[in-house]
Amino acid sequence: MINVLVLAVGLGLPLAPAVPAPAALAPAARAAADPAAPAGVLRPGDRGPAVKQMQRRLRAGGYFWGQADGVFDESTRAAVWGFQKSQGMRPRNVADAKVLRALERPRRMRPLVPGGPRDRVEVDLRRQLLAVYRDRRPVLISHMSSGAGVQFCEGGRCRIARTPEGDFRVTKRAPGWTTGPLGSMYNSLYFVGGVAMHGSTKVPLRPASHGCVRVPMDTADKLYRLVDVGEPVYVRRGGR
CATH class of the missing domain: 1.10.101.10 (PGBD-like superfamily/PGBD)
Structure with missing residues (x-):
């Protein structure tokens, strides 16, 4: 049985205030959101x-x-x-x-694990980027948010919110929303203890979770359809 405290590390509530979603911003507010953007570009x-x-x-x-x-x-x-x-x-x-x-004409992304299995998931902690490979080609590439690297306490114990690095495999799938002591996760794919790749409504431009790998909700639906139990998951801090 997975320890409840280990499970807690994987659950993904933000550890800092989230950046508001800009989907419905008026033109003036959009410009203020990125004042360096020149006219003629596409904005939220x-x-x-x-x-x-x-x-x-x-x-x-x-x-x-x-x-x-x-x-x-x-x-x-x-x-x-x-x-x-x-x-x-x-x-x-x-x-x-x-x-x-x-x-x-996009540039082909350099893999984290050259020569790795034909089908795999790569999690780049430096770039905060997740990629799913099929037949050694990336078929899903996603912005993500990993462990915030700050201390948090739960159940009388304190630890650092960190996404573990290493070579893992998906051990369990949990469809839809699941809720635990630290919050809710969507379409979770566990790969070490209670740490999972999962959908979240808050995936900011910074590491912000208690250890899980958060991806946007639409991406989580596709990720869950692509990845099954046993899939290799490589978590690295990629080079520049």
């Missing part, structure tokens, strides 16, 4: 054919699993973050000309 809250085209290209690359509806919502923003990280760019709340050009 934007709508139209240009956003839909970007969403379709993100989906084709394995970054976006929401609806390609032409609305730059929170799910689209997370996909843009994931793409920017995979291309060596600093993640930002906008898709500028550089991002849109890169989407036309």
Whole structure:
């Protein structure tokens, strides 16, 4: 039986205030969210054919699993973050000309584990990026948030919120929402003790969990369909 305290480490409540989702921001508020963004780029809250085209290209690359509806919502923003990280760019709340050009001919992402199994999951703690490989090619690439690296206490014991590094396998799947002492998790894929990859409504641009690997909700649905018990999971702090 898994110790309750070990399970608690995997549950993913934020350890710091979450950044508000910008999906419904008005134009003035959107500009304030990223004042360095020049006119003509795509921003959270934007709508139209240009956003839909970007969403379709993100989906084709394995970054976006929401609806390609032409609305730059929170799910689209997370996909843009994931793409920017995979291309060596600093993640930002906008898709500028550089991002849109890169989407036309994206650079292939370097694997964390060259020569690893044909089918596997890689978790890059440095870039905060998760990738699912099929036949040695990434088919899902996602922005993520891992252990915050700060102390927390639960049940009279204190520990550091850290995502363990190493070579693991998925040991258990838990569909839908599950709730424990530290919060709720969606479509959980456990890979060491009570630590899991799971969906969350809060996946900020910083490590923020108690140890789990959080991914956006739409991505969690696809991840859960792709990954089964026994799948290798490699957790590394990748190089630059």
